[in-house]
Amino acid sequence: MLMILQIAKSPGLAQCIDQIENGFFTPDHPDLLKDLTYSVRHHDRFLVYADYDDFIKKQDEVSQAYLDRQKWLKMGLHNIASCGKFSTDRIISEYAKEIWGTEPNAIRLQA
Numbered sequence: 001m002l003m004i005l006q007i008a009k010s011p012g013l014a015q016c017i018d019q020i021e022n023g024f025f026t027p028d029h030p031d032l033l034k035d036l037t038y039s040v041r042h043h044d045r046f047l048v049y050a051d052y053d054d055f056i057k058k059q060d061e062v063s064q065a066y067l068d069r070q071k072w073l074k075m076g077l078h079n080i081a082s083c084g085k086f087s088t089d090r091i092i093s094e095y096a097k098e099i100w101g102t103e104p105n106a107i108r109l110q111a
Helices: 002-008 011-021 034-042 048-067 071-084 089-099
Strands: none
Touching: 002 011, 002 048, 011 034, 011 048, 048 071
């Protein structure tokens, strides 16, 4: 019930969920996404409702930045230059070590 109340606090989110649930985006198969909306309404394990309004605000900022070509290019270049420390292999390894307490091994899986 709490999730339904949280969704109701955000008219934009409520409208999106209603449109998905009522087949607005899938008119040939209107019931296709009902399980998805049920999940969001009753078991929102990804906390869609918790972040929705902030996500929309941030997306509006991104859209505005995109309209300013120089700003967008500068932001993109800064992003590329700053990602040197990022590595999915490193992140996965750290996660496995710190969260699961596991160490890498030399076992190779056969295709």
